[in-house]
Amino acid sequence: MIRDDIKAAQIAAMKSGDKDARAAIGLIQAAIKNRDIEARTGKAPDSDDALVVEVLQKMVKQRRESIDMYEKGGRPELAAAEANEVAVIERFLPQTLSDDETRAAIEAIKGELGASGMKDMGRVMAELKGRHAAVLDMSKASGLVKAALS
Structure with a gap:
């Protein structure tokens, strides 16, 4: 399950001292937790992996929009930070269709x-x-x- 992979990556990031990855994975876990809470009141996806993938895809989309805005606003350091988060998030997404x-x-x-x-x-x-x-x-x-x- 993707959720287990994320948890294992969180532990590995903590052990290796990778603060950027640890922070990004923390954001992923928070977003998944929020989606779990929303799913209690509405219709939950058929599988847990579908729910997690939905959350991850939404996070990537938000960050790509932020990167675009930061680049237009002349803030390359913030765009680079968002790009690093995208790289961490995409590690957990399944391979997309060509x-x-x-x-x-x-x-x-x-x-x-x-x-x-x-x-x-x-x-x-x-x-x-x-x-x-x-x-x-x-x-x-x-x-x-x-x-x-x-």
């Missing part, structure tokens, strides 16, 4: 649903997310779905 694999998945779903135009984009995206959310960058997939349906 563009070719994503296109193949989109074509398979498109064929199954009989999707023919942009009006079907929501259905295709929902099915794609349902099947491949843990191993797919949904922002990239959106552009590929749009290209496949146009």
